Amino acid sequence: MASMRLGFVCLGYSCNAARSASQAIGAGLVEAYWKVFPDGESYLRIDGDLGDGVAVAVFTGFPEPSRRVVEGLLLVEALRGLGARGVIAAPLYLAYSRQDKRFLRGEPISVRAVLRGLGAAGADALLTVDIHKEYSLEWFPGPCLNVSPAPAFAEALRGIVEESKRTYVLAPDRGAFPRAKRLGELLGAPFDYLEKTRDRVTGEVTVRPKTLDARGATVIIVDDIVSTGGTLAKAARLLLEQGAEKVYAAITHCLLVGNAVEKLEESGIEKLFCANTVEPRWSKARVVDIGPLVAEAARKLAERLYSYEQEAPRT
């Protein structure tokens, strides 16, 4: 099968990963021009030539998640206007992904609204990076791929694992356990998650790894998002109190809002590894490039779109 020509267009910080993705597969890249009108509306323009192949609209959901979502819609719409043969929407950090249920009556399933919106704006396919829950992808009306950053984190963390006597990969809760499993398997390290238990007699709550003993171990905490830093700081503190030698974290989307950095500084965490899906504003954060993984996923999605075209019913 002939391979489909790909071109990337990006906005703001997402251009960091988009540049690396485009270089990884020798595809074109256009950085979209954007501004905010005096009344607060967003404006953008794609001033460049992406050809008539499949265009990958790369954007990200932080800071100002609501504005970033609207810009993503506008980017997809603009690409349609330029005559792209297919459009892949690629929100590196998908804002609103945590509201994936009606937790209370009367609430929206926000991620469903965002994904349907991208489809309605003209996106044929969707590429996400470590989406909060993969089942949300079902709400996008087309082919989807969710990129795991684990291979890039494994490469960045390998030195730490080699220097440590014992390394464990831990998820801060059961929900994030598949992430710990994936990274642990790539690093050849045991993996587990932190479990909260309550003593039925005293009522005392303890949080500790479900099966592993953290004493003397180097622990890598893995999660999709660090927002206020509460979850991560608490996990790091607990593990150090339980005798862990060093605690590192590998978090895909480092939002670090409010006083998150202060909380992490105080928690005793050694270093934070963050994917380049959003800009981590902390000097201790080490940025891990997921561009080549995005490129590979975009290539696969483009091939899939192309094969759909080939399979179109004859008239």
Ligand code: R5P
């Ligand atoms: C929750 O389900 C997510 O996976 C993260 O654990 C959470 O968003 C972290 O939030 P924070 O940093 O505010 O504790």
